[in-house]
Amino acid sequence: MSLALARLARRRLARDRSAVAALASLVLIVLACLIGPSLTGHPPERIYPDFVRVPPSLTAHPQPDELRPALQRLAFRMRVTLEDVAQEGDRVRLTLTADKPIDTRAFRLLSRSGLFGEARVLERSADDRRIVAEVPIRKRYFVLGTDGLGRDLLTRCLAAGQVSLLIGLTAALAALLIGVAYGAVSGMAGGTVDALMMRLLDILYALPFVFLVIMLLVFFRAGLWLVLVAVAAVEWLDMARIVRTQTLSLRGRDFVRAAYALGLSSRAVIARHVVPNTLGPIIAAATLLVPRVILLESFLSFLGLGVQEPDTSWGVLIAEGSRALESAPWMLAAPAGFLVVTLVALNRLGDGLGEALDPRHQSIVPKGGRQLSEPGDAETGR
Incomplete structure (x- = not known):
């Protein structure tokens, strides 16, 4: 040619x-x-157990009614009891109790979930069985929804x-x-x-x-x-x-x-x-x-x-x-x-x-x- x-x-x-x-x-x-x-903020293999089959939307997650179920699941894995949850803007205040002293290393599960940042301890009892912590919320957007x-x-x-x-x-x-x-x-x-x-x-x-x-x-x-x-x-x-x-x-x-x-x-x-x-x-x-x-x-x-x-x-x-x-x-x-x-x-x-x-x-x-x-x-x- x-x-x-x-x-x-x-x-x-x-x-x-x-x-x-x-x-x-x-x-x-x-x-x-x-x-x-690399720009969506979600690794392709990342699983969010609390957001299974979420419909497409431009709304950020977790929403207020989704916070407590997600935190309860994480508290169960941390082997503590979620006593109280209070949302303050982009942060949430948690009150956790347990029968044994709470190991603060368990707070790593919060950041690993992808929904929350690093926890900051605000108050703790003398025997470490009751801890009040503040955790930043990570906003997640599912524009096309999520799968099964x-x-x-x-x-x-x-x-x-x-x-x-x-x-x-x-x-x-x-x-x-x-x-x-x-x-x-x-x-x-x-x-x-x-x-x-x-x-x-x-x-x-x-x-x-x-x-x-x-x-x-x-x-x-x-x-x-x-x-x-x-x-x-x-x-x-x-x-x-x-x-x-x-x-x-x-x-x-x-x-x-x-x-x-x-x-x-x-x-x-x-x-x-x-x-x-x-x-x-x-x-x-x-x-x-x-x-x-x-x-x-x-x-x-x-x-x-x-x-x-x-x-x-x-x-x-x-x-x-x-x-x-x-x-x-x-x-x-x-x-x-x-x-x-x-x-x-x-x-x-x-x-x-x-x-x-x-x-x-x-x-x-x-x-x-x-x-x-x-x-x-x-x-x-x-």
């Missing part, structure tokens, strides 16, 4: 407002998934996005490396070699994907790497067919014949002439491949064949949310929303790239220059 065609493709893509909006949405989602978990274990759902969705996007990008990269090489070699070889290579593709197409994953699970432990291997093993097939078709249409062109006449090897012709002239369909197909892989991983995780704890993905969160749909619908809506927005944006960006890279749509008209026909210049403008 010539530099002139590349500039024209960028102009076309910039004029497509929906494609630009899709690209901006993807950039925001990727940045949110990368840096968002009390984990912040926003943080979980952002951390799950890292895994889902990683699987999509890795599978797309594998499809590019394997599919482009296989399709280009098959198309340039032609004849019997091409026929045998295509029959191998037909055999691989005939293998049920879910059956392949189940067979892998028989010999290997389920996990992220297994999903990557299973998805990458089959998603290059379509890319190989696309590149083969493009290669068959290019191998009889004059610039390919001229390259052979100059003494270039088949490998050099493929690398320097065939593959660069198929970049348009390749890039568009790769962009559309990413959402398909993400959806496939979500399907596997929904069936329990994909990502396993402690790792998580949008598919895992959707599976958890579907089991709590009646009591906590936000557990399904939150990860499904992230997944839908990502898939729609990727598909729209793929359509926009396909149109921008299609040389049949417009011709190049440089400033003060002649009009260039894109199909011919894609071959000779190298």
